[in-house]
Amino acid sequence: MSWTDERVELLRKLWTDGLSASQVAAELGPGITRNAVIGKIHRLGLAERAKTASAQRPRAAKAPRPTHPRMNGVSSHGNLALAFTPHALAAPRLAPDEEVVIPMSERVTIMELRESMCRWPMGDPTSPEFRFCGGKSTVGGGPYCAYHARVAYQPAQDRRRARDQLRTQRYA
């Protein structure tokens, strides 16, 4: 990869528009790294950008995060185990077209689960194969990754009711 005229032009435009170096790098495609972009910006003398756009822009208000019945007061791993095993057992069944396949290698056991990870249960909770999704949980410490948050909170009226029912049956 080299700095062709087109590339430089695009770099100028995107950087001037206020994109971050990594965003510009992504636009320029694989092969151009963030470092490459920053280096070029300096060589071009573009480094004095009147503040970054993101710095000018007032921070967007934090999206309100839905609360989950079982999600309160969870902080340590022990808590996680206690809090989410019931949840796991009562996990809703997803329709095949709702299903997202997470490779086993990316899933995590309950011991590997961290607060920053998606706690969506996957597989049979009574099986040694049982894992959690393990994806990056949503910003602000939400319990699920973006996808599973959607599944958990969005369509869910009746599914959730069913799940809660199941939960109370088993853990009343």
Added chain:
DNA sequence: CCCTGATTCGC
């Protein structure tokens, strides 16, 4: 930890 830009320095 995720991210940001800045700087250095071997190539």
Added chain:
DNA sequence: GCGAATCAGG
């Protein structure tokens, strides 16, 4: 000139 590695900061 180039950009990975590193630094300093949010």
